[in-house]
Amino acid sequence: DTGVSQNPRHKITKRGQNVTFRCDPISEHNRLYWYRQTLGQGPEFLTYFQNEAQLEKSRLLSDRFSAERPKGSFSTLEIQRTEQGDSAMYLCASSWGVGAYNEQFFGPGTRLTVL
């Protein structure tokens, strides 16, 4: 049983550096989501893909953030010129279905610390 996987699990970087995270969803899932979560808060939606198409991007997301899902399978999330406020857990989730009931399965997350 291969669930959602994310790499790396932890990333420590210096302010101003670029970082890239990878998410491998459950293979038959057509939707992939990226969230950010800080301590004591629920997940904050960043963006999602249906197959390879990026259908929505949070208005809260600055242009330093970009995501891709080139072949409709794995996805990458890049943060350019990181800031200390970017420190958070970055969660990826995947699901099957369009519109109807579609439980999201989460990966273990990538914890980013910006020094």
Place this chain on the structure above:
Amino acid sequence: GQNIDQPTEMTATEGAIVQINCTYQTSGFNGLFWYQQHAGEAPTFLSYNVLDGLEEKGRFSSFLSRSKGYSYLLLKELQMKDSASYLCAVRDRHSNYQLIWGAGTKLIIKP
């Protein structure tokens, strides 16, 4: 606008019953989810309600009243491993069926 409210923290005793409430405001309600999240781990799915009423799944049950914008998660026969955060999330068809998440309720189980 969209808003989800849950208590920040609750404490209960092992073996007891606890009810975690969630109220929501959204214009295009299309289902409510409960997730469990242990510290440092990813959320895991617990339950889904789209129609009014009670959904029971083992020790966990979830209730929905769409007219009141209200849901609760009921946990019975509490075990120490139930200590976690419980997240309420509402799907909104006016937001492209995205999940709107509450901040979560941290549940502390005492022996």
